[in-house]
Amino acid sequence: MTDLSIGVILLVVGMLGTLGSLGLLSLMIVLLKRLFPYGKEGA
Amino acid sequence: MWEAILSGFAGLALGVSNFTFPQFVMIAVGGGLLYLGIRHGFEPLLLVPIGFGAILVNLPLAGFMEKGGILRTFYDVGVLTELFPLLIFVGIGAMTDFGPLLERPSILLLGAAGQFGIFLTLLLALGLKFTLLESVAIGIIGACDGPTAIYVGSKYAPHMLGPISVAAYSYMSLVPLLQPPIMRILTTKREKHVVMAAGKRSVSKTTKTLFPICVTLVTALIAPIGAPLMGMLMLGNLLKESGVVERLKQVSEQEIASIVTLLLGLSIGATMEADKFLRYQTMLVLVLGLVAIGLDTVMGVVFGKLMCAATGGKVNPLIGAAGISAFPMAARVAQNEGQRYNKKNHLLMHAMGANTGGQVGSVMAAAIMLSLLKGLGIGP
Numbered sequence: 001m002t003d004l005s006i007g008v009i010l011l012v013v014g015m016l017g018t019l020g021s022l023g024l025l026s027l028m029i030v031l032l033k034r035l036f037p038y039g040k041e042g043a
Numbered sequence: 044m045w046e047a048i049l050s051g052f053a054g055l056a057l058g059v060s061n062f063t064f065p066q067f068v069m070i071a072v073g074g075g076l077l078y079l080g081i082r083h084g085f086e087p088l089l090l091v092p093i094g095f096g097a098i099l100v101n102l103p104l105a106g107f108m109e110k111g112g113i114l115r116t117f118y119d120v121g122v123l124t125e126l127f128p129l130l131i132f133v134g135i136g137a138m139t140d141f142g143p144l145l146e147r148p149s150i151l152l153l154g155a156a157g158q159f160g161i162f163l164t165l166l167l168a169l170g171l172k173f174t175l176l177e178s179v180a181i182g183i184i185g186a187c188d189g190p191t192a193i194y195v196g197s198k199y200a201p202h203m204l205g206p207i208s209v210a211a212y213s214y215m216s217l218v219p220l221l222q223p224p225i226m227r228i229l230t231t232k233r234e235k236h237v238v239m240a241a242g243k244r245s246v247s248k249t250t251k252t253l254f255p256i257c258v259t260l261v262t263a264l265i266a267p268i269g270a271p272l273m274g275m276l277m278l279g280n281l282l283k284e285s286g287v288v289e290r291l292k293q294v295s296e297q298e299i300a301s302i303v304t305l306l307l308g309l310s311i312g313a314t315m316e317a318d319k320f321l322r323y324q325t326m327l328v329l330v331l332g333l334v335a336i337g338l339d340t341v342m343g344v345v346f347g348k349l350m351c352a353a354t355g356g357k358v359n360p361l362i363g364a365a366g367i368s369a370f371p372m373a374a375r376v377a378q379n380e381g382q383r384y385n386k387k388n389h390l391l392m393h394a395m396g397a398n399t400g401g402q403v404g405s406v407m408a409a410a411i412m413l414s415l416l417k418g419l420g421i422g423p
Contacts, residue, residue, distance in 0.1 A: 003175040004166075010179070010415055011162040017411040021265045022155040022404055026148035028257050029250075033145070036249035 061103035065317035072320075073097030073312065076209070085216035089189065089308050093209065096312015107313060114313035117306050122197050122204070127307040128190035129275045134300030135190070135402070136279020137292045139370070141254060143396035144403075145246040149350070150362070150393065154400025156346030157366025158408035160185035160338030168331055173324075176200055176422055179412060181328055184210045185335030186405035187218070188368035193311070194272060195409055199422055205314035206325045210332030218372040221333070222340050226364050226380050229344045234351055235384040237359040239393050248284075255280040258403065262410055268417050269410020276406055340364045343397075362390055365397040368405035374398040 076094030080087035100107050100114060107114040121127035144150060165182035173181060180200035183192050184207055192211035196204045214221065227235075255277035262273040282292040314320075347363025361380050365373040377394035416422045 003178075004169055006175055006419060006421070007166050007169045007178065009419070010412065011166055013415055014162045014408065014411055015159050017265070017415070018158050018404065018408045019152065019155040021261070021407055021411065022151045022400070024265075025258060025261060025403065025407075026151040028261060029145055029148035029151070029254065032250045032253055032257065033148075033245065033247075036247045036253070038245045038247045038250075040247070 058103050063103070063317065065321050066101040066103060069101040069315055069317040069320060070098050072315065073101070076213075076312075079213070079216075086212050088304050089212045089311075090216075092305050092308025093212070093312040093315075096309040097315040098312075099309075100313045100316050108316060114309060118310040118313055121303070121306055122193065122310045123201070125194050125197060125271070127303050127310065128194040128197075129271055130299055130303045131190045131307065132272060132275035132406075133279040133282075133295045134297075134303070136255070136276040136281075137283045137296040138300075139276075139280060139283075139399055139402060140395075141280065141399050141403075142246060142251065143392045144399045145250060145254060146242045146244070147393065147396050150396040151400040151403065152350070153343055153346055153363050153366035153397040154402070154404030155366070155407075156363065157339050157343040157368075157397075157401045158186060158404045159342035160335045160340075161408055161412070163338045163342075164331055164335035167334065168327075171327055171331070173327075176416075177203060179416065179422075180207055181331050182335060183207075183409060183412070184214070184328075184332035185339050186368055186409060187211070187215055187336055187339060187373075188402070188405040188409075189215065191272060191368070191405050191409045193307070195413070198413075202319065203324070203328060205311065205320050206328040207332070208311040209315070210329050214332055214336050215369045215372070218336070218367070218369045219376050221336055222364050222373065222376050223380055225337060225340045226344055226361055226376075229341065230348070230360050232384075234348065234360050235381070236388070237351060237356055238385065238388050239357065239359050239362075239390060241389070241392065248286075251284045252281070252286075255284065262407060266407070266410035266414040268413040269406065272406045273403075273410060276402070336367070339367050343367065359388070359390055359393070362394045362397045365394040365401065366404065367398075367401045370398050370402055371395065373401065 073094045076090045079085040080090030161182045168178035168181045176199040180196040183195040196207040259277045263270040343363035343366040347360030350358040365377040374394035378391040381388040381390035
């Protein structure tokens, strides 16, 4: 494989991977907020 | 006798006789960095030690970067081992409030789009005949995140660490100049006027405490090679959010961050030796770094426009520009641009969310890049 073709792989997989993993993290935050809602914690 | 006296005087002139023009140029460059830091307040905590380090390392016969030299020791112990950038991350994590991001998790996607410039610049660097690993190190300037750039740069292109870190840190402070023209060109009048409602407080303390632990676990599962970066950032944040280790939090964000910033700045300045820095490649790296941050801004705003369309006009695309790691400058730029078109529009908290998303995003993008390269069997 040439450097350029590896670069294209890094571009495509890198962008999709970053977007996908941050999408996953945002879903995780939603889940955490559902599991531990604001104002319902014990004193 | 007279010969010995003359030799003694000749010894006093050794500095002058060994002083070269390239060293003079680099001392002037160091002076320029000091001028930017002291006179204009551009990232003074970094530019002052970097600038002075650049001056020290270009003094003739002083031997700061020779084996056993003080700056060489700092560099070997802290930069080559990746210790300094990782310790800085603990401090950044302890200083960062992810609250605005947790209030509106979808904004995290802007922090991903704000990193696309990294990957696009990588291709540009390859087109300019840099090697693959050098291109990766150059592209990472687009993370707009000094410690990440140094971490990746020291791994893949240690010989280019000087220009890479100077670009990463100096462009970070130039964000207020670089971003607004791009934001104005890419958004319509209607989009600039979109008012974003203030979110209700919706994040519990438990969520805030669990967030750094979960992010570390997710990152380690997706991109394990980048786990040290994310792990240290989130360790700092856990110290802050747990609320039970106030002393450790304070030490991380103050003493440790200050000491490491000083040593890191000096070490980076020490990489700016004339014979290594004054090259055609350095100019290309500086230009590509600028392009990377420009592309980040473009992609962030374009993604903001997509979110605006997808939410029926509830997201102001200007906050997309804040999806980079330059905290809190990028968020302030989005706020100022929003107010420029609508005095009643307060985008700051939303932009802060995107900006902290950019911090997570830049580390995640670097982690993904490191893991991809490892998966392809490339690099150390």
